[in-house]
Amino acid sequence: MKKVLFATTALIATAGMAAAEVKISGYGRFGLDYNEANKTVVGRSDTNITSRFRLTFDASTETDGGVTVGGRxxxxxxxxxxxxxxATFSSPQFHVAYGGLRVNVGNIWGAIDSAPGLYLNTTSVGTGIDGMGFNSLAIKGAGFDTFTSAGAGVGGIEAIYSAGGFTGHISFSQQNGGAVAGSADGLQRTAIMLNYSFGDYFVTGAYQSADNGRTITKGGVAGVEADDDLMFFAAGADFGQFGATLQYAQTEEADSVTLAGEAEIGAASTLIGWVNSTDIDNTVTVGQTVTDGTAFGINYEYDLGGGVTFVAGYVQTAAATNENSVQAGLHFSF
Known part of the structure; x- marks a missing residue:
């Protein structure tokens, strides 16, 4: 399903200055969420409202030489x-772009998070109204950089280059937080993603190396970086009314595979089903955060027109108790 983001655009121009473009866009979503996992949390109901309202502000201008400079x-x-x-405001992201090259500074997108095939082709890029835990992701047990709405973000720099069907993306981030004054021993992540699209097909590969992050004990060795040596691969195809994506990820804690299939039903409905199989590394004896097993889910969307979509989703997690979640509600974009 292709989703159109409607933006309100204001053009501001003064004598002797290039025209500046300001866009305001966003979405709202609201619905009911039933989650069996909440039964184990004291003071929390298993059925709740889930909602979000988001506004994104983009501004850019162009130099006389054709270089675009902007922020978000x-x-x-x-x-x-x-x-x-x-209510939260993100820290800013700034960019400089020319031709097929774009460089972002600050609250970056991240090379791993930008990999095609990592997320589902849904309004939440997961299952249901709010993603329902994003159990469909093949990456398990490792963090990676992503643009965040909450506070400072990761603080990094990234370069994205696109030409024809090829996209290359490299990112680096550093978070302060070291114990020694003037040191740079906060969490650091370096990642690269390469994608090639040809016709209705795509293939993606990505890798991340990290320092000074969360550690685990693996194979009897303490202090192994949980975010290090993250590998991700995906391939997908669009067969017109149908589509499919296969993703595989390997982290320090687990190997994981996800298969997702998409079907357009009539002119306005889309059905996506997925299954994920995770095999944990049994040599991780301290710090293991990943659950071994199989999870699956199904997402249904009906386009009501005007940027409004009805969304319903179901997920069964890989937890030993096979916890179930169900959501239904509305999503609207503008």
């Missing part, structure tokens, strides 16, 4: 599991 910030507020989330 985001504001959002949400409610999950019966708790009202505070």
């Amino acid at each position: 910030i985001r504001a959002q507020a949400e409610n999950r599991d019966g708790g009202q989330g505070a």
Whole structure:
């Protein structure tokens, strides 16, 4: 399903200056969430409202030489599991772009998070209204950089180059937080992603190396970086009314495979089903955060027109208790 983002555009121009473009876009979503996992949380109902309202502000201008310079910030507020989330503003992302090259600084997107095939082709890029835990992701047990609406973000730099069907993306981030004054021993991540699209097919490969992050004990060795040696591969195809994506990821904690299939039903409905199989590394004895087993889910969307979509989703997790979640609600974009 292809989703159109409608943007309100204001053009501001003064004598002697290049025209500046300001765009405001965003979305809202709201619905009901039933989650069996909440039964084990004291004071929390298993059925709650889930909602989010997001505004994205983009501004850019162009030099006399044709170089685009711009920035982005985001504001959002949400409610999950019966708790009202505070309204937050993101830190800014700045960019410089020319031709097929774009460089982002600050609250970067991240090479891993930008990999085609990592997320589902849905309004939440997961299952249901709010992603429902994003159990469909093949990456398990490792963090990676992503643009965040909450606070400072990761603080990094990245370069994206596109030409024809090829896209290359490399990113680096550094978070302060070291114990020694003037040191740079906060979490650092370096990642690269390569994608090639040809006709209705694509293939993607990505890799991440990290330092000074969360550690685990693996194979009797303490201090192994959980975010290090993350590998991700994906391939997908669009067969007109049908589509499919296969993704594989390997982290320090687990190997994981996800197969997702998509079908357009009539002119307005889309059905996506996925299954994920995760095999944990049994030599991880301290710090293991990944559950071994199989999870699956199904997502249904009906386009009501005007940027409004009805969304319903079901997920069964890989937890030993095979916890079930169900969501239904509306998503609208503007």
